[in-house]
Amino acid sequence: MLMQSSLRAKLQEAFRVRMYFYMAVAAVAFAALILQLLNLQVIQGKEYQARARINMESNIPIPAARGDVYDRNFKEGEKNVVLVSNRASFNLTTIPAKFKSKKKLYEILDLLSRLLKIDKDEIIDEINSGNPWERVVLKEDVEFDTIVKIASHPKKFPNIDWEDASVRVYNFSEMFAHAVGYVGSISHAEYRRLKSEGYKHYQKIGKSGIEKQYDPLLRGRDGYVRRIVDVRQRTEGEEIGQRPVAGNNLVLTIDYNIQKIIYDAMKGMKGAAIVLKPSTGEVIALLSKPDFDPNLIISKNNAAIIKKLQNDKQRPFLDRVIQSKYPPASTFKLVTAVAALETEKATPDKTYYCPGKFVLKGYRDHVFYDYDVHGTVDLHWAIAKSCSVYFYQLGLLTGPTIMMRYAEDFGLNQKSGIDIPGEVAGFVPSRQWKYKVFGQPWFDGDTVNMSIGQGFLHVTPIGMCEFVSALVNNGIVYRPHLVKEIRTNDNNRVITAMHREKVREIPLSPLTLQAVKKGMRLSVTSGTSGRLGYLKVPVAGKTGTAQTRSIRQEKYSQHAWFVGYAPYDGPPETAVATAILIEYGIAGAASAVPIAERIFAKLHELGYFTAASRQKQDSPLRKQPEAKQAAVPAPGQVAGRDAAAVKKTYGNPPGIKL
Amino acid sequence: MDYLLVIAVMVAVAIGILMIYSAGFDPIDKMNSGLYRKQILWFIFGLILMIGLTIINYQALGEFSLHIYIVVLVLLIITTIFGTPVRNTRAWLNFGVFSIQPSEFMKLALVIILAKYLEIRERDINRLRELIVPTILTFIPIIIILNQPDFGTAIIFIPILLTMLFVGGADVSHLVSIILIAAIAMVVPMILTYREWIGAESSNFILDFFKDVNLILIVSSVLLVITIAAFMFHFFSVKKFLRKIYIPGAILSLGLLASVLIQNLFKVYQKRRILVFLNPDLDPQGSGYNIIQSKIAIGSGGFFGKGFLKGSQSQLGFLPEKTSDFIFSVVAEAWGLFGGIVLISLFGFIIFRCIQTAFEAKDKFGALLASGITTIFFFHVLVNIGMAVGIMPVTGLPLCFVSYGGSNLLMSMISIGIILNIRARKFVY
Known part of the structure; x- marks a missing residue:
């Protein structure tokens, strides 16, 4: 009986020692949790706050109006010959991640490519290389009738959306093709080169002629709306981040007549x-x-x-x-x-x-x-x-x-x-x-x-x-x-x-x-x-x-x-x-x-x-x-030519003086 | 009745309900999913069960421990076969208006039966063979739950077993051997998975050995035969030095055999999940994404938090699983370091009270039962909060009392009922 109770006491003592050990382990574990919490919220707090902001902010560009181009007979306040202007239009867009599956998305793209004659493969490439929640332009300058037709069949064209856009209009078609040039979507190479100057991948850029040479003046500066979005890009609130600045108009020395x-x-x-x-x-x-x-x-x-x-x-x-x-x-x-x-x-x-x-x-x-x-x-x-x-x-x-x-x-x-x-x-x-x-x-x-x-x-x-x-x-x-x-x-x-x-x-x-x-x-x-x-x-x-x-x-x-x-x-x-x-x-x-x-x-x-x-x-x-x-852009700078070479040729630095 | 403990539990549940309310609130549609109402109902139901459990004598649980174990096990098997699959996991039994998750109750049932077994075998538990029955009792539910498959829930049974064996008086060297075997069993598949995942090409003979499953099988089998022979020889001739052969031999061979088992039993994504825990950058889009978003939520909360319903990470949906796995991140984002420490302190108090109960229990069964319940709470809190702050793998364990989920809340409330019961009867003989 005595032995029994002494054994019981020994066992009881062993149990207590182990429970103390257990308590110590638990205390260390809780301390570790609190330390990591301190680390995240106090030491790295600022960094995580910035990352939370990046998560929820999405800046939507407001495109700036590109400047018009007039001929030399331009008179203020009169009816003038406009060589190049802009026109309001619609772009057909979609957000790829809204589709339940890739297969569904491809089916719609297939249908649209047949109806609207667009290059399906090009768009699939673009979709696969970008953020699936980002808006992708399927076709630019879509006729209003087409938009109406698509809008009235949401079952047939799910998740297809449209946005306002402005299209460059060359009022005399071929007549000024070489002098004024034309604009186009910014290419990968151009984007890499001009990213530091504020060009964005979705923008248009002058590809030749006056449009290219004076692009920095004509394009103006895009503004943006700062949007608070959720994980599905739904908007919770928005404010104007920066107003767009329209591009300058140009009066050419060319006489239309x-x-x-x-x-x-x-x-x-x-x-x-x-x-x-x-x-x-x-x-x-x-x-x-x-x-x-x-x-x-x-x-x-x-x-x-x-x-x-x-x-x-x-x-x-x-x-x-x-x-x-x-x-x-x-x-x-x-x-x-x-x-x-x-x-x-x-x-x-x-x-x-x-x-x-x-x-x-x-x-x-x-x-x-x-x-x-x-x-x-x-x-x-x-x-x-x-x-x-x-x-x-x-x-x-x-x-x-x-x-x-x-x-x-x-x-x-x-x-x-x-x-x-x-x-x-x-x-x-x-x-x-x-x-x-x-x-x-x-x-x-x-x-x-x-x-x-x-x-x-x-x-x-x-x-x-x-x-x-x-x-x-x-x-x-x-x-x-x-x-x-x-x-x-x-x-x-x-x-x-x-x-x-x-x-x-x-x-x-x-x-x-x-x-x-x-x-x-x-x-x-x-x-x-x-x-x-x-x-x-x-x-x-x-x-x-x-x-x-x-x-x-x-x-x-x-x-x-x-x-x-x-x-x-x-x-x-x-x-x-x-x-x-x-x-x-x-x-x-x-x-x-x-x-x-x-x-x-x-x-x-x-x-x-x-x-x-x-x-x-x-x-x-x-x-x-x-x-x-x-x-004012000197030809050397804007056209990407070597300015030093131009200087050597003409003795004077190029540029238009006042 | 220990009112302090009851208040602590009720505060924790109240925080949980507030957070489920906030997580269900959509700031864009200005609507609430209404999940918090269900949680309130579960809480009321849990309160009734808790009070009910203080009335009966907890020692009756010991008498019926095998019955309880078998009933829950049957429920678990039925669930695994006929359950409603949710995200490819058959863990829930659907009763129309509500559904229960038997694997949650299995945790408690296992603690009860282990407490009873360890009480009966108190004096012999330092012998290796006494560990066989508890291990079998634990691995039956593990294997069933792995078939649901619910990796996170299954894995929690192992620390419960080891901790209960430890406080129950098992030989520490036995436990260390078991842990070593488990470590070997885990490390080998992890290395293989990692190398396969990152497409490693450079190699050496050790890694080549681990790559060939058959080779591991042969080597470990040979090792096992030698070990058994050494043990037999030792058994008949009592040569002490042989222990130095057969003990490490047994650890190594069993570990390697188990590693083959794990390599083939676990799904690739499950093994990768542990790797992603070790290095979240491995999978920034997948499960690493969850950890990163959770850390952003917690970190951006700062000292005092962004305020209730104002956390951008949780309100705008960047934080995944915000009512269950990452509910702690919602708290820490809304109420900051202050809120986080309050919640951790609440759990600290609850766990301290459970340990105190284990110390003061009038009998061994009560003490073991209380320490087992402590272990359930402790590992849930450690793993859940640890995963939210990024120091534990993403296993999908809920945070007791706080996470949304009726079964876990009921199980936790019942457990608190048992603790109250043991405390109330510490002087009654």
């Missing part, structure tokens, strides 16, 4: 035309053919159309004014003439006899032909009649080095610096270049070819127009530009008025200019550009017909050139210069000159040459008192 004349005149052709004012660099018209309708390619589901246009052999996306190089042909004779006169290798009275061909003596004689027998001609008549034999000999007399130097001085191997992206520079050969590429020295035959603009020379239409500008403006060249004024979106107040910017000055003697201009005038009155002679405004010009060796299967393996200006001998301030190129046209006189004829007639009709008062009023030289200094 001139652009339309060229557009109509070049119907069905392939080529480029540029009209500009040498005294300021204002571009009055800029047109490239073939073209495309920007309205058809701006929305999200047009990848197929864009691809088709990109692969088109006619290359409609190519802006032939600034992105295409051609042999300058006979228009280059003007450069040869300037080079010879300036270096005093010849005087305008210098005559050569033209028997219709020229024999270059050498190891083996080489014969260069002319298209006609011109007899004895001086420089003026050689320009007027485009006598090649004259220039063969003048070229040999002057020498290639001097011709190359003048071609370079006129900037034919440089970009003009126009404020639309994608420009290419022309090409002027050199002795070193030829030796490097062909392993041969420069032959006299090369000089002969070069003197009439054939051979290795290649220039852009805008480059030739710049050259004519230099002649008109006594050797001073201003940077060509398309934007005249930047105005506010709401009340069209002028923020910045663009001013001319000198890019180069070539010292030319008045004698040289007079001689060359006289030849160009003679070309109009009784030479190759004779068709322009009857116009009320005195026009001076030069035709050219470039032989291209590479493509023989085309009907006409020739490019037709016309460069010129008006009025001949008038003050440079009223002058307008042009360069026209027709690919595979008949000779310059036959295909390019009629276009020039219509341009100059219209310019005259609109009073470009006569109304001095009007010119003054339109002149951007006028100081804008209310205009403020604004950050």
